């Protein structure tokens with residue numbers, strides 16, 4: 279079902295203005311009204327559909343799809359699974375090849391895990407911290423990623439890794455490309471839980487024009503196709519105390535790496 283244009287426009291406009299005010303009030307000095315207005319314009323031009331499961335599927339650009347609140351439904355199961363993974367493979371800070379510490383804490387589940395240290399960015403079969411294989415990807419998390427990818431037009435996506443980022447409110451993630459995978463025809467599926475964040479989506483160059491996308495609890499963002507290697511990052515996590523995750527934002531990034 280495609281919603282009538284005027285409703286979409288009104289709803290998205292209201293949403294954007296409310297979020298702008300929320301970000302301002304919570305001290306996000308980086309947010310500016312032009313970003314919000316252009317985001318609003320951009321959103322107003324997006325195609326919004328509501329599928330059979332009542333998920334709101336917003337095509338922000340061709341190959342960049344936001345599924346609002348999709349993960350909020352079974353979130354207790356997802357959250358339990360994240361905690362079980364973290365018991366076996368604890369969150370830890372990783373180093374960039376250049377020697378800087380990343381500010382988000384990271385773990386993984388799946389056939390491989392994404393890892394970074396002075397030797398470079400790569401996928402490993404064993405967790406260097408524990409010496410064990412990475413925990414198996416929980417079935418419910420894999421199913422969520424496959425469903426989201428299918429809704430976004432990638433029915434063949436089978437993730438073999440889920441990178442889990444844990445952000446406190448002073449964590450960020452600089453603009454980067456995901457390019458350690460073998461098959462760039464497969465998309466990225468990114469799930470947000472807990473505190474909201476400003477996700478920055480740029481182009482094929484680091485200095486390409488940027489789009490700010492507010493990611494809230496339960497949102498799932500999928501990108502692929504021509505945008506698969508576009509630069510992206512997290513500029514700000516909004517302060518708060520989330521009922522599920524407390525002072526953290528959790529991001530689950532599913533990829534087909536092998």
Ligand SMILES: O=C(O)CCC(=O)C(=O)O
Pocket residue numbers: 441443451456468477510511512529531
């Ligand atoms: O936290 C996010 O939403 C983005 C994470 C990300 O870009 C990554 O892990 O490569």
